[in-house]
Amino acid sequence: KAGVTQTPRYLIKTRGQQVTLSCSPISGHRSVSWYQQTPGQGLQFLFEYFSETQRNKGNFPGRFSGRQFSNSRSEMNVSTLELGDSALYLCASSLGLGYNEQFFGPGTRLTVL
């Protein structure tokens, strides 16, 4: 069974631009969560989607948004990029809601110049 995939793996953007990251969960998994990982802050929860609906949201500004498609694939969008948005963005999928094991993708490394 294929694992969680994320595209692109690396991105370089400049301040003010916007970016879209993509995540394909493991087949059969309906829950997708997004995290921002930085050296000082660790992993911070962005949001979770289940059946195309946002179920949970972390404490991030409205510049961070996401969506989920009917095939469970998810996208995350960050508008008006700031230098502080430079991070590794991780996507994780799980079978459903609840505290099941999460399977993580390799991440997208975003650098904002």
Next chain:
Amino acid sequence: AQTVTQSQPEMSVQEAETVTLSCTYDTSESNYYLFWYKQPPSRQMILVIRQEAYKQQNATENRFSVNFQKAAKSFSLKISDSQLGDTAMYFCALGSGTYKYIFGTGTRLKVLA
């Protein structure tokens, strides 16, 4: 507020020795889950062990075991017979309430030959 604290940013252990990674947490929820995830260098994060708060018995998974002290809100990970492949970043995580998962800032473990 829900928090997870890992007070050891870095640790090292000799191959075949035992090491314990500390984690303390805080939550007002009565039902919650605790996790240890491992992130090897340049590799994807994987689940090491999972503990349900209502279960008294400490979880074990081969060489990995936890010491779950509910009253003290402590959840330490013990790695026995350490192997070079255990070198990784280890994250303690709390799953409860609205924000799905709260991760600690991680402990970087290096296993020395």
